[in-house]
Amino acid sequence: MTHILHRSIQAAMPVAVGGKGIELFDRDGKAYIDACGGAAVSCLGHGHPDVLAALHRQLDTLAYAHTGFFTSAAAEALADRLVEEAPTGLDHVYLVSGGSEAVEAALKLARQYFVEKGEPQRRHVIARRQSFHGNTLAALATGGNEWRRAPFKPLLIETHHIDPCYAYRLQAAGESDEAYAARAAGALEAKIQELGAYQVIAFVAETVVGATAGAVPPVADYLKRIRAICDRHGILFMLDEVMCGMGRTGTLHACEQDGVSPDLMTIAKGLGGGYQPIGAVLLSAEIFRAIAEGSGFFQHGHTYMGHPMAAAAALAVQDIIRRDGLLANVVAMGERLQRRLEERFANHHHVGDIRGRGLFRGVEFVADRTSKQVFDPGLKLNARVKREAMARGLMVYPMGGTIDGVQGDHVLLAPPFIVSEGQVDTIVERLGEAVDAAVASVR
Ligand code: PMP
Numbered sequence: 001m002t003h004i005l006h007r008s009i010q011a012a013m014p015v016a017v018g019g020k021g022i023e024l025f026d027r028d029g030k031a032y033i034d035a036c037g038g039a040a041v042s043c044l045g046h047g048h049p050d051v052l053a054a055l056h057r058q059l060d061t062l063a064y065a066h067t068g069f070f071t072s073a074a075a076e077a078l079a080d081r082l083v084e085e086a087p088t089g090l091d092h093v094y095l096v097s098g099g100s101e102a103v104e105a106a107l108k109l110a111r112q113y114f115v116e117k118g119e120p121q122r123r124h125v126i127a128r129r130q131s132f133h134g135n136t137l138a139a140l141a142t143g144g145n146e147w148r149r150a151p152f153k154p155l156l157i158e159t160h161h162i163d164p165c166y167a168y169r170l171q172a173a174g175e176s177d178e179a180y181a182a183r184a185a186g187a188l189e190a191k192i193q194e195l196g197a198y199q200v201i202a203f204v205a206e207t208v209v210g211a212t213a214g215a216v217p218p219v220a221d222y223l224k225r226i227r228a229i230c231d232r233h234g235i236l237f238m239l240d241e242v243m244c245g246m247g248r249t250g251t252l253h254a255c256e257q258d259g260v261s262p263d264l265m266t267i268a269k270g271l272g273g274g275y276q277p278i279g280a281v282l283l284s285a286e287i288f289r290a291i292a293e294g295s296g297f298f299q300h301g302h303t304y305m306g307h308p309m310a311a312a313a314a315l316a317v318q319d320i321i322r323r324d325g326l327l328a329n330v331v332a333m334g335e336r337l338q339r340r341l342e343e344r345f346a347n348h349h350h351v352g353d354i355r356g357r358g359l360f361r362g363v364e365f366v367a368d369r370t371s372k373q374v375f376d377p378g379l380k381l382n383a384r385v386k387r388e389a390m391a392r393g394l395m396v397y398p399m400g401g402t403i404d405g406v407q408g409d410h411v412l413l414a415p416p417f418i419v420s421e422g423q424v425d426t427i428v429e430r431l432g433e434a435v436d437a438a439v440a441s442v443r
Contacts, residue, residue, distance in 0.1 A: 014390075019046025022416045022423055024395070032390065035427045036397035037414045040210060040243045040360065043270040044317055044326075045416035051275050054316035058309055067306045074311035081318060082282060087253055087261035090282040094298070095306040099242035099268035100134030102279035103204075106264045107138050108300050110202045110236045113287045116294030124195050125157075126188065127204040130164035132211040133240050142204055145212045147400065160195065162187040164209060165218040168353040168364065169372070177219040184218075185225035192233050202236035202264070203229075207254035210243035214362025214399055214410030215355055217249075223258040230263075236287075238264040242279065243360075246270035247321055247417060250331040250358030257357065263287060276313035326417040333419050334358040340428040341413075350375075350439050359417060365409040365435070374408040379442045382409040388434035388441075396431060 006013060014026035022045045023031045034042055044051065058074060065072055079093040094109070096102050107125065114122040127133070129144035140149060141156035144164070149156060163170060165184040172180070192200055203226065209216040230237040239262040244254040248270055251257055255265070264287065268279030291298055304310075321327065338354065338361060345351035345363070352366035365382070367375045375381045382398035389396045389411075397412040415427060 021045045021047070022419055030393060032393050032395050033415075033423065033427055033430070034395050035389075035413050035415045035431070036395050036411075037270075037416055038274060038395075039269065039397055040248055040412070040414035041269040041274040043247060043417050044273045044275075044320060045418050046274075048273075048275075048317075048320065050320055051273065051313060051316045054312050055275065055309065058312035062308050064308060066303070067301070072306065072308040072311065074308040074315060075306040078311040078315045078318075081315060082267075082280060085252055086282050087255055087265065089261050089263075089284050090265060091285050092283050092288040094281040094283065095311065096279045096281070096302060097277045097304050097307065097310065098279045099240075099266065100136040100139045100279075101302060101305075102242060102266035102268055102281050103134045103139040103142065103240060104136050105300055106238055106266050106281045106283075107142065107202075107204075109281060109283055109287055109291070109298065110238065110264060112295075112299060113236070113290050114201060116290045119198070121199055122201045124160060124200045125202055125204060126160045126162060126191050126195070126200060128164040129161045130166055130209055130213045130216070131161075131204075131206055131240075133204065133206075134242075143212070160191055162191050164205075164213070164216070165222045166209070166213060166216050167219055168216075168355065171219070178221065181219050181222040181225055185222055185229060188226060189229050189233075192229070192235065197233035197235060200233070200235045202238050204238045204240060206240045206242075206244060207258065208244035208249055208357055208360060210360070210412065211397075211399060214364060214412045215244075215357070215360045215414075216362065217254075217355065217357050218258065223255065223260045227260045227262075236263045238262055238266075240266045242266050242268040244357075246318075247327050247330055248358055248360045248414060249356075250327060250334055252327070254357065271317070272310060272314040273317040275317060276307070276310035278307070278310035278314050321417065324418075329419075330358045330417050333415075333421070333424055334361070336421060336424050337361055337413065337415075337428070340425060341431075344428050344432045345435075348435075351435070356413075359413075359415055359419065361413045363411050363413070363431075363435075365411075365439075375442065381438060381442060382411060384438035384441055385409075385411055385431075385434055388437040389431060392430045392434055394427065394430040394434065396434075 018025040131144045133143040144161045265282045272278035353364040386398040
């Protein structure tokens with residue numbers, strides 16, 4: 001019996017004992033293609049020799065120094081690198097140990113910014129229904145995933161949720177992308193007016209929605225409109241790129257493709273590629289200045305922030321992505337993955353939508369393709385697809401998202417950036433078999 005409390009207490013899990021390239025191996029010698037990078041984490045795959053070498057070098061030099069006393073060469077170099085490549089205007093970095101920590105820190109930076117400016121009445125955060133921002137309490141409160149929030153509701157700070165930009169479910173028949181972008185962004189304006197802009201801290205969104213909806217990108221111009229609304233009302237615009245950032249969508253930051261820069265941005269997962277736990281907040285000069293010239297102290301902190309081992313891992317991962325030109329492979333293999341999925345599931349009665357950007361793709365399942373009716377949530381179709389995929393040596397990330405109170409089923413694909421054409425084809429082949437088997441099991 002295991003003594004570890006895993007996410008799924010009942011499930012018997014295979015024991016991972018090794019990994020190489022895009023595969024993980026269990027104790028029985030079975031290989032699994034990691035077609036989701038865990039949870040969009042393993043951007044370089046497993047056992048990359050150059051990352052391991054960088055980690056060994058760092059360990060031989062300095063494993064840990066508390067940030068209350070020291071900075072470190074590794075953390076400084078990583079911060080310089082992140083700012084060099086950051087969206088316009090983001091020129092400071094706060095290094096933490098993961099995505100939820102990054103979101104918590106970003107929310108507190110946003111709140112403290114307004115306190116420093118003499119606007120302590122600002123207390124509202126607006127986010128979106130179909131979203132996930134982490135499992136710590138403020139991050140959970142910000143996310144709009146009802147299923148995850150439900151047991152903890154009495155403990156959550158009050159947040160406000162508007163509809164996401166989710167074309168497959170929420171764009172009206174015959175509505176142009178332009179009209180839909182205006183309508184979806186208009187929901188933010190209405191919410192700000194309802195709450196009173198002078199009381200609002202920030203609007204928070206995932207650039208491409210990940211763990212709740214399965215790689216849902218916004219329609220063209222939606223985020224530009226959001227940026228303009230935030231500016232018009234003087235509230236901060238925060239993008240959560242913990243999952244979709246750091247090259248996953250084919251550009252280093254997903255928001256580059258939308259032509260916007262936020263005031264705060266969170267990154268994690270692909271930053272360190274799973275070689276060490278790491279996350280970061282990128283923040284604007286204005287937020288930094290307000291705090292620096294105000295109290296001079298960000299009232300926050302964690303024991304392992306700026307950890308030299310984590311910083312060295314992230315720097316190595318980012319160097320390799322640049323050195324090997326891997327973003328071009330993300331774009332090319334992402335297009336191939338989308339095309340192959342569309343071919344495999346063309347006219348499939350239970351595949352409603354295939355979408356995403358780069359190597360960040362979602363497949364949404366429906367009981368009926370025409371009506372978009374979801375499967376009975378009790379059937380847990382997404383978990384069945386995961387199980388059938390694992391049986392066939394394939395890892396895909398399962399999700400049940402809620403929209404308008406309806407629980408749907410999706411899987412997320414986020415293979416390592418080093419994936420080859422043949423491997424993309426194998427992923428689609430195994431996924432096709434897994435989906436057919438899962439659907440057959442609920443008939
Ligand atoms: N934000 C987003 C968009 C995420 O996808 C996640 C993790 N799935 C988080 C925050 C939380 O990150 P972590 O699990 O590292 O705390």
